[in-house]
Amino acid sequence: MTQDYVNTAESVDTDLFRHVVGHLASGVTVVTTRVDGRDYGMTASSVTSLSMDPPMMLACVNNSVPTAGAIERSGRYTVNVLGQTHGDLAYQFATPRQDKFAGVAVERGAGGIPMLAEAIASIECEVTEQVVGGTHSVFLGHVTAATAREGAPLTYFRGGFGRFEFERNDRAYERARDMVLSRVFAAGQVITVDELADCLDGDRAQAFYALTRLSGDGLVRRDPDRGYVIAPFDVRTSDDTFEARLAIELGVIDRVAGQCDPKLLAEARHHLDTMSRYLVDDHFEDFHAYLDANYAFHEAIVALSGNPLLIAAFGSLSIKNVMARSFGMTAQSSAAFLAVQRDLLEALESGDADAARRAAKAYCEMAKARTRQVLALTGGQV
Ligand SMILES: Cc1cc2nc3c(=O)[nH]c(=O)nc-3n(C[C@H](O)[C@H](O)[C@H](O)COP(=O)(O)O)c2cc1C
Structure with a gap:
């Protein structure tokens, strides 16, 4: 720990500083940790990314609150970024009490550290350095895992919560x-x-x-x-994207076939039903609605793995854009796409790994072929 705080002779008045610095808008997070079998969590806005390579964060925590000592002892913390509807969570975790996690859905990350299931992003860190500044400790953290999901952030400005103007x-x-x-x-x-x-x-x-x-x-x-x-869109981009999705899905099938979470399978079925409302008689009734449902269907299948890194890898494929530039160029499609995705789901539902692999591979080949057809129609490169 290094002590860098220097009390200069001239200081701005504290109340004035509090008022002025309140003009610096920020996001709102809950910083969590776990030590000696107990969970800790506190609302924190003085949290930011520090470095991209290596990936690092920092969190500024008042030394007088229990969470500071807990992070120091555990050597880990997780930054849970709150969404715009999570004002209640922000208040709950800003109030000192024993049962801070009461009624809060929690998942567990490395070291058993609680992660708020509803957060729009979670960033897991290992403390590399603790620097003292005035009343606070700055915990520098090496990022070991990070996940994000769709959602708008909660913001904090002049003591009030707000929304980001999107x-x-x-x-x-x-x-x-x-x-x-x-x-x-x-x-x-x-x-x-x-x-x-x-x-x-x-x-x-x-x-x-x-x-x-x-x-x-x-x-x-x-x-x-x-x-x-x-960016040019070509056969190579399309092949790489659909094959990357296939590789993820085959990995998921290998891991979970025969022991899939029925709730996620039901979710996938719901998305498949939605898709079939928008692809009728070889024709997209509403391509974007189909695309959203298609994405959600495959995301649910990847989620069967229970591995947030795989879900993030799937999200990073930009598959919706590839599909918009292939499937979406024409309202004409084929009910065969629905049929093969139904085969995939039914194979997972019945625990038939071989049939699931066959269906996933067939769907990938059909998608790649569709891009070739569309590119041929539109002159080679889109
Ligand atoms: C919007 C908001 C942001 C906050 N940001 C911080 C912060 O960055 N660092 C800090 O030490 N306390 C911050 N606090 C205060 C802590 O959340 C509060 O002291 C909390 O009770 C600490 O938790 P604990 O007592 O369980 O350790 C913030 C409070 C609010 C409402």
Whole structure:
């Protein structure tokens, strides 16, 4: 532990500082740990990422609260990022009491540390250094695991909780994504923030947000010399994506066939039923609704593994964008896609691993073939 705090002669008034620094908006997290068989958790906004490589976080914790000593003794903590509807959880974990976890759904990470099941992200850390600053300890943590799920964050500003203003940005992103998918921009074309802002009749902040999300989707690449470049979509990208999903699903089948969680199987069946409402008579009634259900179906299958890293790996494949650029280019489809996914589910339901593997492989081959057909129709590269 290093003591770096220096009390300078001149200091701003504490109340003034509290008021002014309240203008620095932040997200809200619950930092959890476990030691001597007891769970600890506290609401914390003074948490941030520190370094990407190596992946590191930091959390600032008042030395007077029990959680500080608990993190020091356990050498681990998990940052649970709260969603916009979790104001109650933030209050619950900001109030000193014995039963902080009462009524809170919890999963367990490394070292048995509690992770809030509802959090929109969880980041597990091992303490590498503890630095004292004034009344607080700064726990530097090496990130050992991290997962995120869909959801908007809870925010904190001037002592109040709030929501992140997404709508304008989301609309800009959706319009930009439609432009890329409908090939308003050519593959390989460079697009600047200003150009996109013009196309969207929006401002640079919206365009920047859209480009950042499109990069995450794999629709745009960030080239160090040229800037943002429209990513080409080709057979290779499609093959790699569908094969990566297949590899994950085959791994899941090997691990869980015969002992699948019935709740997750029921969830998968629900998504399959939804898909069949939107793919009728070889025709998409609503492609985006089909796509959402298709994604949720395969996510539920991957979730059968109970392994958050596999679920995150599946999420990172940007499969929706690949499907939008293949299946989604035409309303024409085939009921055979539904049939083979039903075979996969029924094989998992009956514990027939061989049949599940066959169905997963067949679905992958059909998806790859569909991309080839679409690319042939649209002139090679989309
Ligand atoms: C929005 C919000 C953010 C907070 N952020 C921090 C923080 O970053 N660090 C800290 O030490 N306390 C923070 N607190 C206060 C702690 O949550 C509070 O002291 C809690 O009771 C500590 O838990 P414990 O007593 O079980 O250890 C925050 C409280 C709120 C409401």
